[in-house]
Amino acid sequence: LSFADIRTSNGERKEYPISCVTHDGVAAADTDDDGNIQPMMLALRFRKATQDDLVFFRKKTCLGGRMPPKATEASDINLAKIQEKKMLQSYEKREGNNNIVKYRVQPYPDPDSPETTTWMTQQEVYDEALKPSKKWVNVGNGDIGKVHVEIIACNDLPNMDIGVGDFTDPFVGLVFEDNMVRTDVIHDALDPRWMPWCTRAFCFNINHPSSILMLGVFDYDAATTHDPIGRVIVNMANFQSDTCYLLHYALHDDPKQEDDQGTIIIRLRVEWKNEADARKLAFKLPPRFLINVDNQKAFGVLRYICRGRVNMEQPSVESVKFYANELMTYGLVYCYLVDVAIGVLLWRGRANVRLGFATVVNIWFPIHSVALFTAAVVAIERPDMIPAIFFFGISYMMLVLNYHGSRYPYPWNRCKSWQETNKLLVLGRSVHPPIYIEPYTGVDEAMELEKLDRVKAERVSRFLWDAKTVGLKVKRIYTKTSVTGHAIDTKEDERWFAGSLYYVHMALMYLCTYLRVWRNFVNWKGYYAHKMTLKCLILGFAWILLPMNTVLVWTFRIL
Numbered sequence: 001l002s003f004a005d006i007r008t009s010n011g012e013r014k015e016y017p018i019s020c021v022t023h024d025g026v027a028a029a030d031t032d033d034d035g036n037i038q039p040m041m042l043a044l045r046f047r048k049a050t051q052d053d054l055v056f057f058r059k060k061t062c063l064g065g066r067m068p069p070k071a072t073e074a075s076d077i078n079l080a081k082i083q084e085k086k087m088l089q090s091y092e093k094r095e096g097n098n099n100i101v102k103y104r105v106q107p108y109p110d111p112d113s114p115e116t117t118t119w120m121t122q123q124e125v126y127d128e129a130l131k132p133s134k135k136w137v138n139v140g141n142g143d144i145g146k147v148h149v150e151i152i153a154c155n156d157l158p159n160m161d162i163g164v165g166d167f168t169d170p171f172v173g174l175v176f177e178d179n180m181v182r183t184d185v186i187h188d189a190l191d192p193r194w195m196p197w198c199t200r201a202f203c204f205n206i207n208h209p210s211s212i213l214m215l216g217v218f219d220y221d222a223a224t225t226h227d228p229i230g231r232v233i234v235n236m237a238n239f240q241s242d243t244c245y246l247l248h249y250a251l252h253d254d255p256k257q258e259d260d261q262g263t264i265i266i267r268l269r270v271e272w273k274n275e276a277d278a279r280k281l282a283f284k285l286p287p288r289f290l291i292n293v294d295n296q297k298a299f300g301v302l303r304y305i306c307r308g309r310v311n312m313e314q315p316s317v318e319s320v321k322f323y324a325n326e327l328m329t330y331g332l333v334y335c336y337l338v339d340v341a342i343g344v345l346l347w348r349g350r351a352n353v354r355l356g357f358a359t360v361v362n363i364w365f366p367i368h369s370v371a372l373f374t375a376a377v378v379a380i381e382r383p384d385m386i387p388a389i390f391f392f393g394i395s396y397m398m399l400v401l402n403y404h405g406s407r408y409p410y411p412w413n414r415c416k417s418w419q420e421t422n423k424l425l426v427l428g429r430s431v432h433p434p435i436y437i438e439p440y441t442g443v444d445e446a447m448e449l450e451k452l453d454r455v456k457a458e459r460v461s462r463f464l465w466d467a468k469t470v471g472l473k474v475k476r477i478y479t480k481t482s483v484t485g486h487a488i489d490t491k492e493d494e495r496w497f498a499g500s501l502y503y504v505h506m507a508l509m510y511l512c513t514y515l516r517v518w519r520n521f522v523n524w525k526g527y528y529a530h531k532m533t534l535k536c537l538i539l540g541f542a543w544i545l546l547p548m549n550t551v552l553v554w555t556f557r558i559l
Contacts, residue, residue, distance in 0.1 A: 009046035016042045082107075082220070085169065085187040093119065107184040110197045117195075129153055129193040133201035139179045140205035144281060145272040147236065149174065149213065151183050151200045152246075153193045156262040160219035160227045169220040170229065172264070175305045176204045177211050178289040182301075185220045190262075208286040209278045210237060210526060216305035217251055217264060225297055228253065228304045230261035236270065237282075237526050238415055241430050244269045247412075253309055276428040279421070282527035315505035323508035330515055335460035336453055342460075344368045371396060384549055391540035398522075398533040405524050409445035411437050415524035418533070 018040040091104045102119040110117040133150050151172045160168045167188040174181050184199045186192035194200035213234040219227040230251025245268045251261040272278045293299045312319050349364020375389045406417035
């Protein structure tokens with residue numbers, strides 16, 4: 001190729017012949033169906049790089065001016081470099097007159113002090129695992145913040161290996177944005193502990209604040225594919241900045257999360273370069289991230305971490321069944337909403353108000369009923385205020401949901417309060433004081449509250465079912481339709497379902513996806529709820545303060 005051709009090109013397609021000589025010195029070429037020789041061609045396009053191209057390549061090659069991180073054991077998704085299991089090596093021994101049981105530290109002792117860290121008691125291993133990590137793996141090319149993740153331990157893992165004295169060889173794979181890393185392998189351990197000096201600590205550079213952290217626990221197999229044990233998805237939206245969390249998550253292999261695959265313990269901390277800018281960036285949709293792997297075993301690990309055991313995007317009977325079960329869980333939510341609406345219409349108390357100074361009296365005040373009654377009266381008296389009432393109504397419901405969500409008894413299920421988010425946007429940083437959460441705080445209260453909500457939903461569900469049964473009985477009595485006229489051909493239904501499985505799957509998938517988005521929106525699991533609430537408040541006040549009637553009249557006249 002001549003440099004003149006490259007420099008003068010403007011993106012047009014150019015073809016160049018490829019000369020390839022085989023081992024016997026004969027030029028290789030391709031032939032068509034008639035046996036005619038067709039020369040092999042290479043098609044290329046050249047053009048001058050734009051400023052955007054230069055920025056893109058500079059970012060990809062140098063990661064914003066920093067040299068790309070060197071390949072480490074964490075990036076070795078193929079697990080080509082691991083501490084192999086030694087068949088004749090003992091993992092347990094007894095010492096002293098008291099026969100103290102000590103265990104061999106895995107995957108290897110501390111290189112700085114191998115004498116004291118080769119054998120430890122069980123309690124010493126547990127205490128050592130909670131110490132700060134000594135080796136961190138820096139991955140990612142984001143520049144708005146960092147999330148520090150340490151894999152501490154797993155408990156009660158199932159045994160995935162078959163054989164006498166052969167147990168699970170667990171390792172943890174992590175996926176965050178366009179990065180996938182993994183921990184060291186711990187051999188023959190159902191309650192593994194990763195030591196501070198091994199590969200267990202990762203620092204992910206964040207590209208978007210709404211990105212999620214995905215974890216998967218696997219049983220290492222040298223010959224076959226790695227057996228998945230369970231996975232966890234961690235939503236980063238509601239974690240406080242510069243706060244260290246020691247988190248316990250249950251591992252699930254079933255999309256319905258009805259199985260018990262043990263637990264995983266991680267330590268997590270989020271840092272933002274500018275917390276206000278990160279929060280503003282969260283109002284935008286996150287980009288799409290792509291991860292490439294070079295073999296089938298690594299792809300299996302990646303696919304399980306991101307999607308789970310069942311590919312919910314591929315039409316199958318199993319995926320349709322899971323989507324249908326998920327839709328059934330929303331039935332109780334619908335019944336609960338109906339119970340709330342009935343309570344508002346019947347003026348049931350919703351807010352606990354304290355009256356009196358000498359003698360305190362707590363009463364349940366129907367504040368939502370009063371708000372609805374006031375809005376209805378204003379709408380009847382002033383129809384021109386209906387748009388403002390609509391916007392204020394949406395913001396009122398969202399603020400009520402935020403009030404209850406930010407004060408939920410179980411602290412790990414709380415969302416960030418409206419006031420805290422506004423302070424962050426105004427001041428540019430969080431102003432929350434140091435928080436220490438005791439173990440099992442609010443667990444009993446949360447269980448009682450969930451039980452009460454479930455009882456309310458089941459009460460409405462029974463009422464709706466009884467109403468449906470009565471309606472069908474009345475219809476059957478008055479229509480007097482024979483039973484033979486509604487005979488069902490099961491074989492024909494099966495054939496129809498088999499031929500329409502793709503359409504059923506796509507309909508259920510999109511319906512469940514939109515319901516998840518709506519559920520996360522009303523539960524303030526993200527930043528879009530704050531954005532929508534703020535916009536509705538602004539539009540409501542704008543409609544009241546500005547002559548919107550005149551603006552609309554003249555707008556329609558101009559159009």
